[in-house]
Amino acid sequence: xxxxxxxxxxxxxxxxxxxxxxxxxxxxxxxxxxxxxxxxxxxxxxxxxxxxxxxxxxxxxxxxxxxxxxxxxxxxxxxxxxxxxxxxxxxxxxxxxxxxxxxxxxxxxxxxxxxxxxxxxxxxxxxxxxxxxxxxxxxxxxxxxxxxxxxxxxxxxxxxxxxxxxxxxxxxxxxxxxxxxxxxxxxxxxxxx
Numbered sequence: 001x002x003x004x005x006x007x008x009x010x011x012x013x014x015x016x017x018x019x020x021x022x023x024x025x026x027x028x029x030x031x032x033x034x035x036x037x038x039x040x041x042x043x044x045x046x047x048x049x050x051x052x053x054x055x056x057x058x059x060x061x062x063x064x065x066x067x068x069x070x071x072x073x074x075x076x077x078x079x080x081x082x083x084x085x086x087x088x089x090x091x092x093x094x095x096x097x098x099x100x101x102x103x104x105x106x107x108x109x110x111x112x113x114x115x116x117x118x119x120x121x122x123x124x125x126x127x128x129x130x131x132x133x134x135x136x137x138x139x140x141x142x143x144x145x146x147x148x149x150x151x152x153x154x155x156x157x158x159x160x161x162x163x164x165x166x167x168x169x170x171x172x173x174x175x176x177x178x179x180x181x182x183x184x185x186x187x188x189x190x191x192x193x
Contacts, residue, residue, distance in 0.1 A: 002059050004132040004143065006040040008187040011134075012049045013058040028052040033065045037134060037141055063143060066134070070099045071146040072109030075128060075192055076119060079154050083178050083193070086116055086161070087169035092181035094189055096146050097165075105147045113151065117170045118160030124149045131188035148192055 003010040017025055026036065028050040036048050052058050073096025076084035085092050097112035099105060110122050128148035134141055159170040173181055182190050 002062070002132065003187075003191075004062065004134060005187050006037050006134045009040040009045070010047045010187070011036060011040070011062075012047055013062055014049055014051060015053060015055045015058070017051055018049070022046040023049055025049050025051055028058065028061055031065075034141065063145070067140070067142045069142050069144045070105070071096050071144055072099060072105045072107075072112060073097070073146050073148050074109050074113040074122065074124075074151045075148060076113055076117075076122065076151045076153060078152075078156070078172055080172070080174070082172035082174050084113070084117060084119060085171055085173050085178070085181055086167045087171070088165070088167045090184075092185045092189070094148070094192065096148075106149065109147065109149045110151070116162045116165060116167055118158060119153055119155045120157070121153045121155045122151045123153065124151050126150050128192055131191065133186070133188055146188070 002013040004013070013028065023046055026048065029052065031050055039045055040048060050062065052061060073094055075094055084095065086095050095113040095116040097108065097116065099108045106124055110124070113122055114120055126149070128150055131146045131148065133144050135144055161167040161170045178193060182193060
């Protein structure tokens with residue numbers, strides 16, 4: 001099962017057909033993705049489930065329905081066990097960005113965290129869940145596929161918000177502050193924390 005978010009509402013890719021309650025079922029092969037996005041965005045529907053008999057083909061079949069944007073990002077933890085957050089578009093988020101050229105996704109994740117926050121000395125400790133969300137750019141929907149990595153750093157210098165990317169704050173948040181920030185974040189970020 002996979003979740004692709006439209007805002008905070010999921011499109012769930014699954015092989016299981018269940019009785020519809022607060023969601024609708026569609027066949028993945030014949031679904032109109034634009035219609036599904038509109039339904040999730042404009043109705044009280046809580047989720048949409050796209051059904052396909054072959055679980056191994058679910059994700060690839062869905063990703064072919066819209067252009068993909070590949071990104072890398074980091075859940076960065078410092079020596080005080082605080083998590084690095086950015087504030088952009090009136091929401092708390094984790095630093096991430098698009099892959100450039102032929103760089104590896106790990107290099108993308110480290111580069112983007114440094115560019116967006118000013119934090120250096122990053123070391124990847126493990127890969128995290130890959131997230132998927134649909135966004136609109138120049139009137140067209142796209143799927144952002146973000147490969148996330150847990151990172152550690154001993155960096156204790158000044159944080160720098162990359163304002164040209166719309167970031168207005170960068171902060172290290174402790175456990176209590178993180179829980180509060182997640183109340184004004186994205187479903188994908190809540191999955192990672």
